[in-house]
Amino acid sequence: MAITEKEIRTRFAPPAADEARTAIKARLAAAAQEFALLVHELVPGSREESEAISSVELALWWAQAGVDRRVQPRAQTPRLAPAEAEAACLAAMVEADIASAPGRV
Template sequence: MAINEREIRIRFAPPATDPVRLAIKARIAEAAQHLALTIHELVPGSREESEAITHLEMATGWALSGVDRRFAPRGTREPQPGEAGDGAAPGSP
């Protein structure tokens, strides 16, 4: 499918999420969308343009997943390995 501005906006729209993470994910999605639109504007329609946008989409997905999996609100922190709450037995590797 040929890429166009509408398709880029759909692909890089921020996903629905809880209010705490929404602002962070929206910033990431907005920055990725801006870069994708810039690539679309400046790189002639080609395999290279398509690959650049595809890889940007993949990187954005990983970043959004990182927010979902690793984000801890300010003033809190994630349990470290061996601490209560991480599912591992104390002292286990």
């Protein structure tokens, strides 16, 4: 893949810190920590253990970078009261019905 100016801007943008991204990154960190602890428990102290734990750390870094760079937070839609939600739904259905057969109206 050729690197574009947009990709460079994406890669070097400051990390975003909204709630959704922070929650995802926390889940990834918890899973990585659990796996690193498992490696530490089961693999005898050695270069291999050290490399495995370093690789988990690197994988976590890349995963969190992917979250910072690529996750698009969903816009929060305002919650409607049940009566308002029903009215909005009916209005949308009427609009869709009119759009599907404009000559009928």
